[in-house]
Amino acid sequence: MDTQFQIIEKENIADLKFPHSEILNDDKAIDQRTTELKRALSLGNLEHSKIQIYFEDEFSKKMVETTVWALTDESVVLKKGVGIPINRIVKIT
Template sequence: MNTDFEIIEKENIQTLKFPHVEVLEDDNAINQRKTELERALSLGNLEHSKIQIFFEDEQSKKMVETTVWALTDESVVLKKGVGIPINRILKIA
């Protein structure tokens, strides 16, 4: 899946702009994303494992390899408080 995605460092995410529009179209995909995020949070907290987050900002599709530190209702929180809006995440691997 990562052939169309630009790799970005987590430190550069805070400079991106994110539209408020949901990137996933169906409820099953949205529910699957929620399950994947909860799993990524567990992996980050228990095993300090890095995961790949595929997301879309206002310009293009991007991928970051990082550890998930926390989840809020609206965003995934990475190290140093960097966040990615959940509604902009396409896939977690």
Template sequence: MESNDIQLIEKEQVHTLHFPSDDILVKDAEKKERQAAIDRAISLGNLEHHKVRIYFSDDQGKKRVDTTIWAVTDTAIVLKQNTVLPIHRIHKLEI
């Protein structure tokens, strides 16, 4: 994923985006790695309010948001102000 292809957005913009229903990761190993990174990020977010870089795609292309993850459901991560980002659209997290 080339960084010049990625649009940096503010967390307040996430709720305005449209997310397709397909998973952007195909391999099971990649999906497990993504889930492990989410689990680490939620621990750091709850304990230390540590921000992470979240790389994801909506229907318009690749995006990045730098924020704290406040909660995780089976299908999404929850950011501040109950902003929801579907897990199946996340490429990777950098902690």
């Protein structure tokens, strides 16, 4: 695990504040993130598999291990409607 990222429970994500700026500055990395998100959605819906989402809020880097329930144009939707803005996600494993 990457020690730069603080582990957070999905229930606490709703309390975070997210800047509107894109965290990735490379089109190839953004395309890779989109591919990883679609894969995570499939794993969540078909196998109920948990994945790790590495992201940044307004203060620090965080990681949550969870199941992806849905994707919108702007957010990854987790259980109980909790969302993480896609533009703040660094990577998915």
